[in-house]
Amino acid sequence: MIYITRKEHFNAAHKLYNDKWDEAKNFKVFGKCANKNWHGHNYELFVTVKGEVNAETGFVINLKDLGDLIQKDVTEILDHKNLNLDVDGLSDVIPSTENLAIFIWKILNDEIKKLGAQLHCVKVCETENNYVEYFGG
Amino acid sequence: MIYITRKEHFNAAHKLYNDKWDEAKNFKVFGKCANKNWHGHNYELFVTVKGEVNAETGFVINLKDLGDLIQKDVTEILDHKNLNLDVDGLSDVIPSTENLAIFIWKILNDEIKKLGAQLHCVKVCETENNYVEYFGG
Amino acid sequence: MIYITRKEHFNAAHKLYNDKWDEAKNFKVFGKCANKNWHGHNYELFVTVKGEVNAETGFVINLKDLGDLIQKDVTEILDHKNLNLDVDGLSDVIPSTENLAIFIWKILNDEIKKLGAQLHCVKVCETENNYVEYFGG
Amino acid sequence: MIYITRKEHFNAAHKLYNDKWDEAKNFKVFGKCANKNWHGHNYELFVTVKGEVNAETGFVINLKDLGDLIQKDVTEILDHKNLNLDVDGLSDVIPSTENLAIFIWKILNDEIKKLGAQLHCVKVCETENNYVEYFGG
Amino acid sequence: MIYITRKEHFNAAHKLYNDKWDEAKNFKVFGKCANKNWHGHNYELFVTVKGEVNAETGFVINLKDLGDLIQKDVTEILDHKNLNLDVDGLSDVIPSTENLAIFIWKILNDEIKKLGAQLHCVKVCETENNYVEYFGG
Amino acid sequence: MIYITRKEHFNAAHKLYNDKWDEAKNFKVFGKCANKNWHGHNYELFVTVKGEVNAETGFVINLKDLGDLIQKDVTEILDHKNLNLDVDGLSDVIPSTENLAIFIWKILNDEIKKLGAQLHCVKVCETENNYVEYFGG
Numbered sequence: 001m002i003y004i005t006r007k008e009h010f011n012a013a014h015k016l017y018n019d020k021w022d023e024a025k026n027f028k029v030f031g032k033c034a035n036k037n038w039h040g041h042n043y044e045l046f047v048t049v050k051g052e053v054n055a056e057t058g059f060v061i062n063l064k065d066l067g068d069l070i071q072k073d074v075t076e077i078l079d080h081k082n083l084n085l086d087v088d089g090l091s092d093v094i095p096s097t098e099n100l101a102i103f104i105w106k107i108l109n110d111e112i113k114k115l116g117a118q119l120h121c122v123k124v125c126e127t128e129n130n131y132v133e134y135f136g137g
Numbered sequence: 138m139i140y141i142t143r144k145e146h147f148n149a150a151h152k153l154y155n156d157k158w159d160e161a162k163n164f165k166v167f168g169k170c171a172n173k174n175w176h177g178h179n180y181e182l183f184v185t186v187k188g189e190v191n192a193e194t195g196f197v198i199n200l201k202d203l204g205d206l207i208q209k210d211v212t213e214i215l216d217h218k219n220l221n222l223d224v225d226g227l228s229d230v231i232p233s234t235e236n237l238a239i240f241i242w243k244i245l246n247d248e249i250k251k252l253g254a255q256l257h258c259v260k261v262c263e264t265e266n267n268y269v270e271y272f273g274g
Numbered sequence: 275m276i277y278i279t280r281k282e283h284f285n286a287a288h289k290l291y292n293d294k295w296d297e298a299k300n301f302k303v304f305g306k307c308a309n310k311n312w313h314g315h316n317y318e319l320f321v322t323v324k325g326e327v328n329a330e331t332g333f334v335i336n337l338k339d340l341g342d343l344i345q346k347d348v349t350e351i352l353d354h355k356n357l358n359l360d361v362d363g364l365s366d367v368i369p370s371t372e373n374l375a376i377f378i379w380k381i382l383n384d385e386i387k388k389l390g391a392q393l394h395c396v397k398v399c400e401t402e403n404n405y406v407e408y409f410g411g
Numbered sequence: 412m413i414y415i416t417r418k419e420h421f422n423a424a425h426k427l428y429n430d431k432w433d434e435a436k437n438f439k440v441f442g443k444c445a446n447k448n449w450h451g452h453n454y455e456l457f458v459t460v461k462g463e464v465n466a467e468t469g470f471v472i473n474l475k476d477l478g479d480l481i482q483k484d485v486t487e488i489l490d491h492k493n494l495n496l497d498v499d500g501l502s503d504v505i506p507s508t509e510n511l512a513i514f515i516w517k518i519l520n521d522e523i524k525k526l527g528a529q530l531h532c533v534k535v536c537e538t539e540n541n542y543v544e545y546f547g548g
Numbered sequence: 549m550i551y552i553t554r555k556e557h558f559n560a561a562h563k564l565y566n567d568k569w570d571e572a573k574n575f576k577v578f579g580k581c582a583n584k585n586w587h588g589h590n591y592e593l594f595v596t597v598k599g600e601v602n603a604e605t606g607f608v609i610n611l612k613d614l615g616d617l618i619q620k621d622v623t624e625i626l627d628h629k630n631l632n633l634d635v636d637g638l639s640d641v642i643p644s645t646e647n648l649a650i651f652i653w654k655i656l657n658d659e660i661k662k663l664g665a666q667l668h669c670v671k672v673c674e675t676e677n678n679y680v681e682y683f684g685g
Numbered sequence: 686m687i688y689i690t691r692k693e694h695f696n697a698a699h700k701l702y703n704d705k706w707d708e709a710k711n712f713k714v715f716g717k718c719a720n721k722n723w724h725g726h727n728y729e730l731f732v733t734v735k736g737e738v739n740a741e742t743g744f745v746i747n748l749k750d751l752g753d754l755i756q757k758d759v760t761e762i763l764d765h766k767n768l769n770l771d772v773d774g775l776s777d778v779i780p781s782t783e784n785l786a787i788f789i790w791k792i793l794n795d796e797i798k799k800l801g802a803q804l805h806c807v808k809v810c811e812t813e814n815n816y817v818e819y820f821g822g
Contacts, residue, residue, distance in 0.1 A: 001546075001548065002509050002512065002513070002543060002544070002545050003543065003544040003545070003546075004508070004509065004541065004542070004543045004544075005541065005542050005543075005544070006540065006541055007539065007540045007541065008540075009264075011176050011177060011178055011264065012176055012177060013150040013174070013175040013176050013177040014177070016331075016332065018330055018331070020330075029331060029336070030331075031338055032216065032217035033217060035217050035218060035219070035223070037150070037218070037219035037222045037223050038150040038175050038177065038219050039148050039149055039150050039177055039216075039217040039218060039219070040148060040149060040150040040151070040175065040176055040177005040178055041148055041177055041178065041179050042178050042179045042264055042265070048544075053507075053509045053510065053513070055504075056429055056431075056505075057427075057429070057440060057441075057505060057507070058427065058504060058505030058506070058507030058509055058510045059507055059509060060509055060543075062440070063541055064442055079169065079176075080169035080170060080172050080176040081172060081174070081176060082172070082174035082175050082176070085174045086172070086174050093329075093332060094330075094331060094332030095332070096327075096331070096332030096333055097278070098276050098278065098327045098332055098333060098334055099327065099332045101276065102276070102327070127146075127148065127179055128179070128281065129280065129281045129282075130278065130279065130280055130281065130337055131278070131279050132276060132277065132278045132279075132334075133276070133277040133278075133279070133322075134276050134277070135275075135277075137275065138820075138822070139783050139786065139787070139817060139818070139819050140817065140818040140819070140820075141782070141783065141815065141816070141817045141818075142815060142816050142817075142818070143814065143815055144813065144814045144815065145814075153605075153606065155604055155605070157604075166605060166610070167605075168612055185818075190781075190783045190784065190787070192778075193703055193705075193779075194701075194703070194714060194715075194779060194781070195701065195778060195779030195780070195781030195783055195784045196779075196781055196783060197783055197817075199714070200815055201716055230603075230606060231604075231605060231606030232606070233601075233605070233606030233607055234552070235550050235552065235601045235606055235607060235608055236601065236606045238550065239550070239601070265555065266554065266555045266556075267552065267553060267554055267555065267611055268552070268553050269550060269551065269552045269553075269608075270550070270551040270552075270553070270596075271550050271551070272549075272551075274549065283812075285724050285725060285726055285812065286724055286725060287698040287722070287723040287724050287725040288725070290468075290469065292467055292468070294467075303468060303473070304468075305475055306764065306765035307765060309765050309766060309767070309771070311698070311766070311767035311770045311771050312698040312723050312725065312767050313696050313697055313698050313725055313764075313765040313766060313767070314696060314697060314698040314699070314723065314724055314725005314726055315696055315725055315726065315727050316726050316727045316812055316813070353717065353724075354717035354718060354720050354724040355720060355722070355724060356720070356722035356723050356724070359722045360720070360722050367466075367469060368467075368468060368469030368470075369469070370464075370468070370469030370470055371415070372413050372415065372464045372469055372470060372471055373464065373469045375413065376413070376464070401694075401696065401727055402418065402727070403417065403418045403419075404415065404416065404417055404418065404474055405415070405416050406413060406414065406415045406416075406471075407413070407414040407415075407416070407459075408413050408414070409412075409414075411412065420675075422587050422588060422589055422675065423587055423588060424561040424585070424586040424587050424588040425588070443627065443628035444628060446628050446629060446630070446634070448561070448629070448630035448633045448634050449561040449586050449588065449630050450559050450560055450561050450588055450627075450628040450629060450630070451559060451560060451561040451562070451586065451587055451588005451589055452559055452588055452589065452590050453589050453590045453675050453676070490580065490587075491580035491581060491583050491587040492583060492585070492587060493583070493585035493586050493587070496585045497583070497585050538557075538559065538590055539590070564742075564743065566741055566742070568741075577742060577747070578742075579749055641740075641743060642741075642742060642743030643743070644738075644742070644743030644744055645689070646687050646689065646738045646743055646744060646745055647738065647743045649687065650687070650738070676692065677691065677692045677693075678689065678690065678691055678692065678748055679689070679690050680687060680688065680689045680690075680745075681687070681688040681689075681690070681733075682687050682688070683686075683688075685686070
């Protein structure tokens with residue numbers, strides 16, 4: 001069993017705001033992230049898959065295929081988007097880094113099996129000072 | 138003459154959109170950056186000042202003073218904001234990295250003279266793949 | 275279960291020197307790190323906690339709270355300090371990166387439970403070429 | 412149990428090419444990496460070992476010893492080399508990042524036991540966008 | 549006048565070897581870089597152009613156009629290539645970082661004028677420890 | 686004329702403290718950097734030299750020679766040292782990043798001429814958030 005990781009990027013706007021709360025509570029909990037006019041980030045995404053090495057290719061998975069999958073199914077729908085407004089499947093949760101990682105896991109998990117490997121970890125870095133890792137389950 | 142640089146950060150939303158043009162032309166010129174619901178970035182700001190070394194302190198400028206100035210006059214008004222909507226002085230230009238660097242230069246230039254040094258360069262990094270430098274004039 | 279990591283910094287002086295040994299043995303074991311007049315590092319600290327995502331906030335833990343905790347209980351006592359001389363609790367061990375990671379774990383472990391999450395890993399980077407990870411136990 | 416990681420570098424040429432296939436199939440599977448005249452990378456190698464902290468030194472392992480071992484047994488044979496042509500033990504496999512990580516694990520695993528610790532992970536970064544981790548077994 | 553920089557990448561093999569010298573002299577001058585079977589690098593390329601800001605776009609130059617130009621005229625001919633064997637225009641010089649920067653300058657200088665800006669600097673990073681800057685002339 | 690830069694590292698302890706002032710004034714001016722028991726940094730040093738490209742080597746300067754010079758004349762005397770106590774030539778100034786850059790310039794300027802090139806810039810990074818550049822004169 002060996003693990004391989006592919007890094008991709010996307011730039012997006014979001015805000016952290018719970019509509020069930022008033023503005024004061026939102027600012028108390030989310031601080032500046034509750035700004036109603038949005039803010040944004042350069043997100044870094046690391047997708048780690050695991051599997052056996054194929055003797056003919058030396059690969060667990062063809063990184064070109066993995067990169068194409070991530071770009072088609074993840075980056076295409078998140079890059080240069082507003083995570084609160086533009087993304088089906090994120091509109092009913094707070095678009096925190098945690099929920100973003102879980103959202104991406106759900107998109108990729110089955111697709112990576114079709115490529116002959118297993119998804120191990122989705123890591124999302126929101127800034128250079130914080131990141132989330134999700135291993136499923 | 139010696140040069141010292143201070144790095145700061147801000148996270149903001151923006152879009153590149155010229156209201157004088159229709160949507161098709163905006164997408165042709167600005168691509169995904171024209172998304173009407175915004176996107177965003179982790180901006181890195183490098184402020185370089187120059188001057189003589191003070192023999193008593195070994196400093197061109199006290200970095201604590203420079204950092205405080207940048208945070209009070211620049212970061213405070215840009216961080217976790219929408220550059221198109223929330224920032225007086227940016228609302229009448231396209232909030233490109235170029236215009237952002239010029240905007241920051243105008244804010245800091247006189248204030249840095251008051252600290253006994255000269256502003257040399259404002260560098261703004263929008264992503265890890267592009268940055269702008271402005272030297273005034 | 276999801277994992278979130280917060281990065282902080284501190285700059286400190288230290289030396290690696292076992293007082294039970296003579297100077298020759300100290301230099302043999304610790305090399306240049308045994309210099310009696312100290313040397314120092316820009317330490318990077320990564321604190322990883324795990325827990326369930328709170329549906330109302332989208333958070334495992336409020337990163338503002340985690341950051342405040344680390345700054346109050348860890349950074350405040352290590353930053354711009356001499357790890358051999360200035361830090362209660364480190365004075366009776368060699369201030370290696372290993373012992374520093376264990377020291378920080380002991381400070382944070384119970385406090386993070388009070389914030390409703392579990393400490394998973396303390397990672398301390400001494401230089402860009404070496405780092406230590408401690409998972410407790 | 413605590414984990415410590417040492418980073419080293421090597422620069423090497425390679426190509427991904429399966430001699431049992433014709434050129435068309437090689438380009439289909441390996442893309443530009445199949446260029447017959449080679450290409451190359453700045454590889455980053457992270458070696459993680461685990462063990463107990465020695466009370467006299469504060470160390471799991473002396474990083475000087477670990478660094479010397481990696482340089483003598485790994486870097487020396489890979490740095491500024493052609494991975495397909497110059498390295499005994501790699502000539503009969505595709506020199507993918509996966510096979511490189513396994514190759515390095517086999518070299519280091521027993522030697523690190525002699526230094527009183529256990530090899531935990533060999534991580535090889537081929538570019539800033541992809542890396543492999545091998546934990547043995 | 550404002551300066552904007554675009555970063556691109558290419559991975560290539562090369563060797564530093566002067567055919568007019570014998571092998572001993574080549575190794576004396578170029579060290580391990582003279583290995584006859586090649587080695588390679590992940591090159592980073594920073595292209596800086598300067599010009600006036602266009603009021604309608606906020607741009608000195610459209611980064612999409614600049615990126616396309618660099619990829620078509622530079623990256624396409626250098627990426628996953630052997631700099632000694634595969635690149636017309638480099639085959640008669642030592643493919644040092646210096647000569648690579650000059651080579652790229654010559655390709656881009658006129659083309660950037662056609663995009664309405666001026667080439668200011670070509671910076672090529674061969675490893676994280678060395679880079680070359682060429683400003684023309 | 687072309688510019689080439691070599692990066693080196695050193696780890697050192699220092700404090701910013703003017704002995705002509707009392708402790709209160711030192712803390713007012715230098716903040717935590719005045720801690721009498723020292724603190725320290727991982728310094729990064731970038732030395733940029735300029736010159737013509739030698740047609741036989743493709744080099745402005747042999748980086749091996751430049752690296753050896755920096756290590757022998759600069760790193761050797763600064764690495765794992767206390768900048769206030771251990772370094773002749775720094776003991777009579779405040780060991781600020783500014784004074785460190787000037788100190789290194791004076792050491793290297795003539796030696797680089799002997800290698801057939803000209804020193805252009807000494808850049809010293811004290812933390813990831815601040816650096817100094819000195820161009821002589």
